[in-house]
Amino acid sequence: MEYNGSAVVAMVGKNCVAIATDKRLGQRALTVDMGFEKVAPVTDNIYIGLAGLATDVMTLHDRFRMRVNLYKHREERTIEPKTFSNMVSHMLYERRFGPYFVEPVIAGLEKNGQPFICSMDLIGCINYADDFVVAGTAADNLFGMCESLWEPDLGPEELFETVSQAMLNAVDRDSMSGWGAVVHILTPEGVITRELKGRMD
Amino acid sequence: MTTLKPGEVNLGTTIMAVKFDGGVVIAADSRTSTGTYVANRVTDKLTKVEELIYCCRSGSAADTQAVADIVKYHLDLYTSQHGEMPTVKVAASLFQEICYQNKNNLSAWIIVAGWDKQTGGDVFEIPIGGSLHRPEFAIAGSGSSYISGFCDKSYRPGMSKEECVEFAKNAVGLAITRDGSSGGVIRLAVITKDGVERQVVYGNELPAQYTG
Numbered sequence: 001m002e003y004n005g006s007a008v009v010a011m012v013g014k015n016c017v018a019i020a021t022d023k024r025l026g027q028r029a030l031t032v033d034m035g036f037e038k039v040a041p042v043t044d045n046i047y048i049g050l051a052g053l054a055t056d057v058m059t060l061h062d063r064f065r066m067r068v069n070l071y072k073h074r075e076e077r078t079i080e081p082k083t084f085s086n087m088v089s090h091m092l093y094e095r096r097f098g099p100y101f102v103e104p105v106i107a108g109l110e111k112n113g114q115p116f117i118c119s120m121d122l123i124g125c126i127n128y129a130d131d132f133v134v135a136g137t138a139a140d141n142l143f144g145m146c147e148s149l150w151e152p153d154l155g156p157e158e159l160f161e162t163v164s165q166a167m168l169n170a171v172d173r174d175s176m177s178g179w180g181a182v183v184h185i186l187t188p189e190g191v192i193t194r195e196l197k198g199r200m201d
Numbered sequence: 202m203t204t205l206k207p208g209e210v211n212l213g214t215t216i217m218a219v220k221f222d223g224g225v226v227i228a229a230d231s232r233t234s235t236g237t238y239v240a241n242r243v244t245d246k247l248t249k250v251e252e253l254i255y256c257c258r259s260g261s262a263a264d265t266q267a268v269a270d271i272v273k274y275h276l277d278l279y280t281s282q283h284g285e286m287p288t289v290k291v292a293a294s295l296f297q298e299i300c301y302q303n304k305n306n307l308s309a310w311i312i313v314a315g316w317d318k319q320t321g322g323d324v325f326e327i328p329i330g331g332s333l334h335r336p337e338f339a340i341a342g343s344g345s346s347y348i349s350g351f352c353d354k355s356y357r358p359g360m361s362k363e364e365c366v367e368f369a370k371n372a373v374g375l376a377i378t379r380d381g382s383s384g385g386v387i388r389l390a391v392i393t394k395d396g397v398e399r400q401v402v403y404g405n406e407l408p409a410q411y412t413g
Contacts, residue, residue, distance in 0.1 A: 002237060005237075005381070026381055028381070029213065029343060029380055029381040029382050030347070030379060030380070030381070031378065031379050031380070031381060033413065034412055034413040035413045137237050140238075141238075172239070172242065173238060173239045173242070174237055174238065174239065175213075175232065175234050175237050175238075175239055175381040175382055175384065176237045176381055179378075179412075180412075199384070199404050200377075200378050200404070200410075200412050201230075201232070201377045201378065201383065201384030201385060201404065
């Protein structure tokens with residue numbers, strides 16, 4: 001899980017959610033790519049970030065896309081965040097004895113506008129939270145930053161500042177993550193995506 | 202990478218020293234890591250062992266600190282007994298003796314550089330195992346493998362002090378970007394007969410680089 005390095009965090013705000021990841025792709029100590037996408041949109045209202053082994057991150061993003069498209073064809077509607085998280089959990093547990101080495105973090109807005117976040121371990125145990133969830137090699141650092149910086153009912157702009165500071169300062173203390181970061185803020189009006197300029201070390 | 206004991210603090214690093222006419226320029230990053238955690242992000246890896254002789258430390262933080270302390274003690278005694286400053290060669294030789302005789306218990310890759318009356322600027326390198334080398338410029342640490350090509354291409358004999366400083370900043374900066382075990386700020390020191398000028402280069406002051 002530490003081979004490629006990653007940092008993922010999601011936070012709940014007032015009628016909005018944020019999800020942020022770093023951009024490093026490493027091979028142990030060597031940095032190979034500084035623009036590796038770890039978070040992908042699942043629907044307009046759900047984003048999933050995957051920390052862990054990069055090859056599994058890439059494969060799972062493709063598998064989720066296929067399953068969500070199939071769901072849409074069968075159900076004739078887009079999938080909701082809680083349902084999607086259960087689908088991810090099921091897909092991971094299917095591989096209980098030969099798992100994907102990833103830790104998913106899901107952020108979304110329910111149909112009624114209610115914010116939703118959750119994280120999972122590599123075999124699909126879901127952790128629902130009403131404040132924040134973290135994953136990756138910088139998880140411990142992110143826990144510390146979020147615990148001190150987060151407060152309830154932050155608006156989209158305040159949430160952006162909070163999640164950005166949590167991410168930037170957490171990855172500065174982790175040699176396996178960093179090299180830039182990307183933040184997505186999901187609001188009922190749409191998604192605001194911003195790139196963070198951070199230390200490239 | 203290196204053979205550290207579990208939990209031992211690692212100076213996975215980029216360090217270098219370049220000789221010029223009149224002295225040496227030494228440079229290092231500032232990251233100390235325990236596993237993936239960055240234990241110190243503003244470390245000083247340029248350690249004084251005599252007024253005009255410094256060592257650049259990489260490998261195990263504990264081992265290199267211990268060795269440098271012992272060499273400092275011996276050089277202090279040398280100065281008292283001889284009434285004059287030791288040469289850089291003497292300092293390097295002391296480092297070599299300790300590193301070679303204790304090779305099974307140490308994890309240290311050290312660069313010794315400074316100024317003395319006999320030779321002017323001088324650079325020595327002592328890799329793992331305890332051999333002694335005297336190149337025109339030396340690079341060491343886990344980050345050095347990423348800049349070997351850059352250094353071989355950029356170095357020219359007879360560079361001025363300012364050119365050596367730019368060379369060091371560029372090289373260490375490139376290694377910091379690619380090596381996960383190197384990071385933080387770049388600490389530089391210019392050692393001449395007039396003394397030691399230290400400087401710090403922060404991340405936003407680095408020479409321009411492609412970062413994707």
